[in-house]
Amino acid sequence: MAADQETNTEPAPGTRTGRGGALDGAVVAVAGAGGPAGRAAVLRLAGAGATVVAADADRERLAEAVAAARSAHGGATVTGDTVDLFDLAATREWAARTEKEFGRIDGLVHLVGGWRGSATFAEADPADWELLEKLLIRTVQHTSLAFHDGLLRSDRGRYLLISASGAAKPTAGNAAYAAAKAAAEAWTLALGDAFRKAGGEEGPRAAAAILVIKALVHDAMRAERPNAKFAGFTDVTELAEAIAGVWDRPAREVNGNRLWLTPGP
Template sequence: MGNGNGVLSGAVIAVAGAGGPAGRATMRRLAEAGATVVGSDNNPERLAEAVEAARSAGGGAGITGEKVDLLDLASARDWADRIEKDFGRCDGLVHLVGGWRGSKGFAETDPGDWDLLERLLVRTVQHTSLAFFDALRRSDRGRYVLISAAGASRPTAGNAAYGAAKAAAEAWTLAMADAFRKEGGEQGPTSAAAILVVKALVHDAMRAERPNAKFAGFTDVTDLAEAVAGVWDRPAAEVNGNRLWLTEKP
């Protein structure tokens, strides 16, 4: 684990959708590597629990949380501005906001599922990327990290809304990456937008609930956290605009 002397030492990183198991693991890992971490979630109780769990698991006092409405662009911008004002910089935004709706087959798809997933999986990405772009551009190690799913590249019949929303979020993130590329000119980008692709996530509580399940191809949240931290270990030009696969490529 990090000792605070590495590339993340002194970094300030925001984690959106930090209230779930992936948020806990990611906040803890980034803090262990020396970063100051500010998590957000739309559920204050869940966020407080996640921050407390990440702190007591080894992340320490470098982890804080605040309720932010990421469906509101002004709220997202205020959050980004506060972080820069409070800490003097912002070096990353990890986007973990999730959600899923599916159906038995394609014909049974409920268009209402799209309405929900478009807000959760697309709108929040639009708002965090726009809100944090300037701060990340100013950082010497700015990273925007989207957690996506293999279903964006190969959607299944019952996951039309989910796959389409994930694909839209990826396209938006790749446009941000192109902006970083253009800014960098001939020297190449100094900041990056990258996509980590999983099949699905698994954590200890899921395994306890379903002891006989194999969870084949799933990514453990601790491995995801390791991969998130690893995005800062690689040069911006190497990760910018790339899908980094943590599961088998379809």
């Protein structure tokens, strides 16, 4: 997947872009790096000159994401580690180890996902909530608590949650999913308020923001369903571009905000 859309400015394979932008030299952790969106984000961040610390529960998918980024950007530092984000102590250890090894931590991109739904509201299964609460809420709680202090020490700290428009406008068959996403958003906005208060009169130095999509699409999905339109879906490469772009904006501008990549409700 290309990090840039303009072919006339795309660097040759195996080179690091290192454009001297806001991400050059930054250290960014990506939770859920093994999925299509995580892989695209790791590629884009590495291409922008960031050191990327990738984590995923699936060792094989994580290794593939790390290898792809290293191959595409030969000068980039990209590491991978399996971390149990359901365990707060393990997540704190990951954050502390990252900052100790690289001397700083400038971002956490939260791409841990999952979906469960039903045909009707009456058919909703409480077991879906139990799973989604762990995947979509508890991992946000643990990563935000673990990386909070390190992001405050950074001069460009960013905590980014990827959410869905369904959190603001739930449908009958997505009750558990929408409720979990809404809770994760509320937790992230509370983190943003903590960053605001820590900044005092000068404003926040770090920012917590929510990137809102309808749904994601990637090349494999298009290949499996060649006749599907995927109307309103965000391509994972577009999401990766938006993620990287948050570092180009002042913390005061993005902190505590929902950044819509799809029309709002």
